[in-house]
Amino acid sequence: MNARSNPALGAGDEFVWLEEIEGARAVDWVAAQNARTHGALCDAAYAADFDAALKILNADDRIPFVSKSGDYLYNFWKDEAHPRGLWRRTTLDSYRSDKPDWELLLDIDALNEREGISWAFAGAARSPDKSRALVSLSFNGTDAVELREFDLATKRFVDDGFKIPQAKTRADWLDGDTILFGSALTDDDSTAAGYARLVRKWRRGTPLEQAEVVFEVEKNDVAAWFGVNHRPTHESVAYWRALDFTRAQIFVEPQHGAFAGQRLQLDLPEQVSISLEASDLFVSPKQDWSVDGKTIAAGALAVIARDRFLEGARDFEIVFQPTPTRSLQSWSETRHGVVLQILDDVRGRLELATRRNDGWTTRALPDLPDNASIDAQTFGGEEEPALGRDLLLTITGFDRPTTTALWSGDGAPQPLKRAPASFDATGIEVVQRHALAADGTRIPYFLIGKNLAAGGAPRPTILYGYGGFEVSLTPAYMAVVGKLWLEQGHVYALANIRGGGEFGPSWHLASRKATKHIAHDDFAAVARDLAASGVTTAQKLACHGGSNGGLLVGNMLTRYPELFGAVWCSVPLLDMARYTKLLAGQSWIAEYGDPEDPEEWAFIQKYSPYHLASAEQNYPPIFITTNRTDDRVHPGHARKMAARLSALGQPVWFDETVAGGHSGAVDNTKQAQSQALGFAFLRSTICKG
Template identity: 45%
Template sequence: MNRTAAALAALLATTCLSSVAMAQTSSPASSAAPAGGFASSEATDPYIWLEDIEGERAMAWVEAHNERSLGVLRGDPRFDTLHRQALEIVESRDRIPSPGFNRDGTIDNFWQDAEHVRGVWRTTTLDSYRSAEPEWETILDFDALAAAEGKNWVYKGATCLPPEETRCLVSLSDGGKDAVTIREFDRTTKTFVDGGFVLPESKGGASWVDADTLLVSRDFGPGSMTTSGYPMIVKVLRRGQTLDQAQTVFTGQPTDVSVSGYALRDADGNIRATLINRGVNFYEGETHRLNADGTTTKLELPAKSSINALVQGQLVVTTDQDWTAPSGQEFRTGDVIAWDLDRWLADPATPAQLVIRPTEREAIQGISNTRNKLVVAMTENVRGAVYVYEPDLAGEWSRTRLALPENVTVGVGSTSERDDRVFVSVAGYLNPSSLYLADAAAGSADIVKELPAKFDATGMTVEQFEARSADGTMIPYFVVHKAEMPLDGSNPTLLYGYGGYQVSLLPGYSPTVGKLWLERGGVYVVANTRGGGEFGPRWHQAALQQNRQRAHEDFQAVAEDLIARGVTSQPHLGIMGGSQGGLFMGAMLTQRPDLINAAVIQVPLFDMLRFHRLLAGASWIAEYGDPDIPEQRAWIEQYSPYQRLAAGQPYPEVFIHTSTKDDRVHPGHARKAAARLEELGYPVLFYENTDGGHAAGANLRETARRLALEYTYLTRRLMDQPAAEQAE
């Protein structure tokens, strides 16, 4: 995955193994493609008007549906308790403050709680951070800023100029959108710089070159954005210049996803190369070096690759395709390789060193570097470990394993560039999150923070099973449940899936799932389907484009396996997923409604014949295919949920929610799905948050309300005794 894809995907949130044959329940719904019928074009889509995001008619529809759905769900006697519990969890101060190393050794953190709903950017010393009660110094209070400026600011991050890191570029979103305003901030005075850099709202970014120079990729006016809605042009902006006066140094193509620029720096903050990334599509790109004279030189890298780190002068790159290097060396998909940067820039035929070649059941989940070491988070059969790699004088790489707990998920957090310390998070479905401070040079790790349990996991266990998909591939999945669970099909079960963009669903501790579902007798299941990254790039690529249906069949196979094992049954099985996972839910609803009795469909993709024409949708063509190309449209039509919704199907009442402010996945997908279901006579609950962005939660209170709505709905559908059972 190229650097652009990794950034966009980031914007796009344990015991035994066994296998059984797919359960033979009832037959799936017909898989015949729609024959030029409903919503095959704008002219045949009666709900195209719902794509007018803030249009008067569309918003009146939203308000009416919000009123009805909130009335139903908030009127349920269990809503208030679930809402109170969710609010206590999301606003709790009893959380691990996520630490970020500064180059001077201090620690930064972004924090939200009941008093800081929008959040506060704060700092402390490492010694203070390690104490039970750190003494925090506020850098910027976003609640106070929003109140002072009368804005609905949502913090989207800051980047500070090394090595001093006193001048920062702060990104602020209006209501949670991906588009941000960027403003220069002085950490020393804790104020925005008078007359400093200010970039108006746009998708894109900016990075420091030096104190008076930025690399900027923004909306520069007509013709400057790609068809995906991201920047196509990179400019060098000098202090005192307007955006119109900035020097253009790179222009991509309208069909690209986006372009961006950044400075590749060593551990001391010195620029070793200034690079431009051209995202040709979501997974393929080019990296160009910006030369001193303003020209650019394309670097010899695989189209599907990522620059991961620069450590001890070695440029570390992951390739997501089989590749023959200019040196003649052959590398495989998933390999991690490295070059001496200066030698390679001077001669692209310089041989590379193989750093890592994962096995079939291994996957690299993250790569970072300290001052002298490469730190890699890996999974083997979806269980995590962290390894430390270091080159010798000959460029050969050796590795050691950090001393961390096993059979859990581990994640590499912030790393220090003044020494070899690194924060590592450790969690499991039933293991509260803990934070270790590791010394990558010594291979040791000490626990720094550990959360108390947020729900009662007494008597609960985690199991890992496999289901056989339609083509025979074994699909692993985790089941979290009470150990004494009866295998009689009576257990209310929530099946979660995502299945795209090489995103791995790894075991993690969720207080809200635990408190609002598991503790109340629910079973929680996570499916590691193809399309994800649990087993590396090949696992993802197996469900791309014309093979997307494989991922849907994987998810369906897990549902069937749960029923075959007696874990649950159709009246007690519900599904949940968001964004690409919302498409997953739509595919299950339209292909195998006989398996489920509930579906929480979060900020979904649903109209796959128009996804590429809505907001950032064109950037996802590499994942799904292009509906404007007949051959590719044919395979998309086979599963596009909006067009496949039909009368006379056993659809359960579904809960669909989205956000007006989502400028990534268009809220029209969710709106049109609800409208079509209602037209066909099915009950549907629909809720649209008028803020929130793609995460559908601009602040903690809205997040708590969304969670309470979801689990109230699931309680009604899966825990209440079905009418058929009452009749018996």
């Protein structure tokens, strides 16, 4: 492929100048587009929606979600008085009370005022003795962070402590005076995708530039990842050579046992998930794996003693076997057994798997709701040789305010916190339906609205989807959507299209690269079903998606415009010719394909909305949003698509915020503005008439 025919070089792209994130011409264009959008949409109804959304997001009686480390529960909290948030901690006994006694560790707003920088909190890693932490600070929500050592007793950053300048960085402690880190500080430190290529060991008191390289990958790999296990008698370090977004070579370096001090590559498929918390190796392959004369099915969970595996044994035991409707989403190793987080026809289930003499057996955790999403996370216990005993459960549903509970292995989970109801759910019904894809596959979707069984006239409806990277869309409490949309009598639908992980790895693999369009076709099938069943009409139906979901709804605009009355497209990928040249795009080639490969560009261009847009087609109105500090999906995608549609005379609205990163969640005010603008757009389109 020569320079003139290489689509990734952007030859003939009249709007490539909009990729200059801080370019004067581009910034002026953004300001003009924002002013036009705000002038049209920011009316009294928008103001009321903004106030209602912000009230929900800042509510004092929200659940303060926590993680446990040592004796403390850690929480990060944002509210009206602290828009950038407070990092704080408390004890479990105090947390159980209605008004926990929080110990303030770090006030991000106060830090920003002192330093004159718009930091956002991006997490912290506690040292093995829990006396210090490696705090990550993000500028306005970027993925790139500045890392600083923090003393938890004095509540101050350590003047001469570990500090790494802003970059895409991952770090953890080896001991109180040594850390491992991977940081994309320079071009040599970085992969072509912009992630860390090297993992270094840095000892206290030595210069950063002298940190020892202990693991490295190739320039064209996605990244070098690592994980440190501090569990006493099971200490180890694992390294991942991420070949692409789905494939990796995994190495383990145990500190105990027959292989202590050795770094060994695990003889596993490249597409696999593992855990190695204690003496067992748990493996879940993404494709069927033939080993030791038997086949471990894609999405199954198998186990073997780690040292026996390293010695050459391959007699895995099966812990979980998937079915066409039951898939394993994740698992947690506990001293009681392995807790399996399962989706059963997109409904959450938790089961405890325990080993017996005749194999593994499972039982459901007691007293959990049948029709909800249930998430399980280990709750402390990282310092216990025999594994931790506690799990923190988060239970939620579309019309069910979120609750949390603690399960310690015996009896029913013990309730911890309950979120307030944010909207009036009177008459709200949740039903699961199925649309029929072109190849006969049943595509499930959830429908949420008032008095659905009663039927009636078609109603304004939002159809939401994602369809990529094995991400599962599951029920979750619709706090803001419920208040601003469902309370009005409108309808919301969530589609579980292929490309996601709702039915295991095969559901994802059905929509990758040359078959990526299948996710988009599935979504269109759901849109048709909504209209055919009388829930809505094309004129009253809007689709909404963000990131990969932005690519999804961009394809609804350009490939299926007749099915929708409006498109809400957030932080999207849209120019699939240049996506690999923009920020983290190269890391997604395994999902979409390589536009610089002529054979792959042949199918990529068929789902590249930026290239499909045509003056010969009438499109529904589209609202495209992005964020200037998004260093994952380049804002140029959204900018250029809006400019191209405008040049073609198509109805397009655009809004770009200047803080928030890819999630747009650095403060609640920005989130409330984004939601209120989106619903204002829908009022002006599918709710009219």
